[in-house]
Amino acid sequence: MAKAFQKPKALFDVPTHYCPGCTHGVIHRLVAETIDELGVRGRTVGIAPVGCAVLAYNYIDCDFQEAAHGRAPAMATGVKRVRPDLMVFTYQGDGDLASIGMGEIIHAANRGEKFTTIFVNNAVYGMTGGQMAPTTMPDQRTTTCPAGRQTNDVGMPIRVAELLSALVTPAYITRQTVIKPKFIKRTKKAIKQAFTYQMEKRCFSLVEVVSTCPTNWGMTPIQSIKWAEEALLPYYPLGDLKTPETDEK
């Protein structure tokens, strides 16, 4: 009898360094399942960010490059331009992509680079210990805004998916989350769609995944899921923001 559920081949069978309640593990698995299902592990190159997921290569079994903070889209551009036959994905957090790497992601998206970005947004810097990110919510407390984010001082959180969708170049831009099983299924579908667009050499693709950081939010995993649902999702609504099909109409 065939196994109905098993560990993806592209995922190492090891415990992760991620905190309890962190969703990186789930997202890693979805990427690994996609790589397996498309049969592209042998020609996939991942670009690891700076942040908690810098060690993604310890869990996802394919070629990996390790970028400087924010520069993964530039590295992915370099790989994809010289080796268009490879499948390339960047895996970046919100400090990495939306702050120091905003220039690189906008220009890569605007050039229509044929790689995929998995953008994990948990509204805080994780690895450096819970500092304010461009995606931190108004009044959300972090170690560099202990009284909560003051929007009159540092502005409103950036909606990356909306911002990139404003570019005229065709792209697949979607926002998903993994805080509940039904959302996990949709995120998986979105990641697979993004990789498929890349395989077809159609367009740049970015899957924003609204995520949790119980440790730096100062919450239990269950409280984190509740807060993500109540505080993050209304500001970061789920769904496809842009597809190459809508652009072609």
Added chain:
Amino acid sequence: MAKVLMKGNEAIAEAAIRAGCLNYFAYPITPQSEVAEYLCWRMPEVNGVFLQGESEVAVAYMIFGAAAAGARVFTTSSSPGISLMSEGISYLAGAQCPAVFVNIMRGGPGLGGILPSQADYLQATKGIGHGDCRMLVMAPATVQEAAEMVMKAFPLAEKYRNPVMILGDGLIGQMMEPVEFPDDLKSEPTNKDEWATNGMDHRKSKTRNLVRSLFLDPVVLNNNNLVLKEKYEKMKDEILFESYNTEKDYRILIVSYGTMSRVCRTAVDMLADEGIHVGLIRPQTLFPFPEEAICKAVTSSGCKLVLSIEMSMGQMLEDVQRSVLGACPVEWYGKCGGEVPTPEEIIDLIKARMASL
């Protein structure tokens, strides 16, 4: 191949293609933008990659990504642009990936000016990036030499799995000279199976590769730095220099490189016509530095004074000083605003210093 008259920047661009490098990423900056203007049409002719990046910061990582994928790749820039690329150069060195960077220097600091200078000597040879990061630096004095050095740079970068820099001043990039591209300098990329991330299906081993510079374990990081140190020391095998007029006895030795060395050479010739003999050592590699050659040129003659003549405020002086091992004084002369000192200025300086020796 017949000689052609070419601008230095264009010769550098063509030399890279002749060396087998078909991938170029860059951002415009004076005085080297002609490289990109040449390669934007020339690369497509040879089915190569040309991409104008959004910044020098991004370009350095496009280079890193392409190099890490096993491609032969290069970029060109000028002083402020190289500052922005220096972060990426450190990552390339840390992850042991080969690439070629050309710096056509302009005056600084800050925006400085757009005229020729040699003011990035210390940056190139001592401080190209954070961490224990060094790279081989070659300094051409003619357009022909610039082309040849670019062609040699790729196999050297691959041999050492480290970035290599061609350090030219603005004049090297801007002037036109006859140039001949040697066919025998074309080389093939080395076997990258052991480290390149080009998809594991494309390698015999079928095991994955990681390109990384993060080593959280202090022992592992120290070991990586020892590997790098050993490579930097091994680079001494590549030391190149030219001696001029050193067979006669001389009381003054000039050390000078790039365009500045050509002016010094003219001054040496003009002084020789008057019966005054001055030696000249022209370092062609700045890192590693030809310290033994300079030491020998000082100790094997009646040399009483060494002059480090540069288009910078004495950035090479300390390297020359440590080379002569205290055998005689070392002084600096130079300008760094975009003017190139004339042969007459050098002659006046040498006559004045001769009188007081």
